[in-house]
Amino acid sequence: MSEPVRILVTGATGAVGAALTRALDAAGHRPHGVSRRGGTGPRQHTWSAGLEEPPPALRRTWDVVVHCAADTRWNLPEEEAERANVAPLRAVLGLAAPGTHFVHLSSSYVTGLTGDIRSPSPAAYRNSYEWSKARAERLVHAERDSADIVRFPVVMGARADGSLDRYSGFFWLPSSLCSGAVPAMVAEEKALLDIVSTDDVADHVVRLVAGGPPTGRRLSILGRGEDAQPVAEVFETVRAALNSWRAEHGVPALDRLPSMTPEQWNRFYLPFAEEHLDRAQLLRVTAFRAYQGYLSVTEPFAVTHRVPDTVEVLHRSIRRWAETHQSSARRVPRAWS
CATH class of the missing domain: 3.40.50.720 (NAD(P)-binding Rossmann-like Domain)
Known part of the structure; x- marks a missing residue:
């Protein structure tokens, strides 16, 4: 044995x-x-x-x-x-x-x-x-x-139910949509956001372990590549998942955000708006800047291992986030002025 x-x-x-x-x-x-x-x-x-x-x-x-x-x-x-x-x-x-x-x-x-x-x-x-x-x-x-x-790119939960052991990174988005911290969808028009499930990563590593060590250094890149969701569709998938959960719990639906490119936001809107924002709004806008680069990636990753479609994975993961973060998911965003 x-x-x-x-x-x-x-x-x-x-x-x-x-x-x-x-x-x-x-x-x-x-x-x-x-x-x-x-x-x-x-x-x-x-x-x-x-x-x-x-x-x-x-x-x-x-x-x-x-x-x-x-x-x-x-x-x-x-x-x-x-x-x-x-x-x-x-x-x-x-x-x-x-x-x-x-x-x-x-x-x-x-x-x-x-x-x-x-x-x-x-x-x-x-x-x-x-x-x-x-x-x-x-x-x-x-x-x-x-x-x-x-x-691998952005990680969502299990394919079956969207479950995750820890929520971080990307989950600033549903939290910010519910709190009103995101005033607009600031992204390049052709931007893509590649996503995988924890299952995709875990299953791939299990296969690597079963196959034994490589001769030399071997690179695997998991993802959807050119089939990744456009950022605008990602925002809508997240909003739809949140609104389906909010409807079941008697919480008003989230409105669709206005969209603009980073150049429009940073050169034209933000400079004129900053003097009218309160301290909390300024902190939110400053934090939001860190994510703009990830919403502006227009070239798909050259993946070596293409994972199955992840739209439902994203939807289930956001609903699971809402179920496990109910106080955040129930918030009604304060309108920006």
Whole structure:
């Protein structure tokens, strides 16, 4: 009888890491998980990677290490972004032997503004998150002769019911629509927003684990590519999902937002409007600027593994968010003036 595969999943309590741990369990594995907060069960461990030495339970020979842990905040100073996404990877690499199958989960946006990860300059990326993830990929290339790198775009919940273990990142949008923090849909007319489900990522990694380590470094890019939803349709899918939930709970429907390009918003509307906005509105507008770059991507990702349609995944995920964040989902937005 063959020995069980010894698998370690970092970020095991996050949206992708938790889904992957369940998928590996379902495939007959007994993965160990590690995260800063720790999980429940004998195979869940607590470790602040990059800030402290690994606990004794992690100092063993691993057949597979899947590095899911990441801090997706876009507004960190560069030093903090490096501590959040590069230092932990360096520590996790220290747990992998030469023969370990190392799988590094990255982001489709890691190529920033230039289309590749080579530039060390923060100016080549939209924000410090992308910069730190590109630096992380370069570290994998420098430290590992054999590794899988898996890139994917915006992550939604499970295909069956939209469930997620943690809501972050993209979920600023439903929250902002309900609170009135978004005054307009500011996006390029032909912009695309690529989306995958946690299932898509988890199933792909399970297949990689089953197939064994690659000879060299192998890149997978998951997504819809040119079939990704246009941003305008994404906004409408989100609004429709919210309004279907709000109707069931007796909450007024959300109106469709006016649309304009970033140039129209930043050059013509915002300069004249800023002096009339109150402090809360100014804070919302400032925060909203950070997302404009992601609503202006017009070139589709060159995916290597096309996932099934994600429109229903998005709809179910937004409804699930509303069900689990009812106080936010019930808010009636205050009109901008």
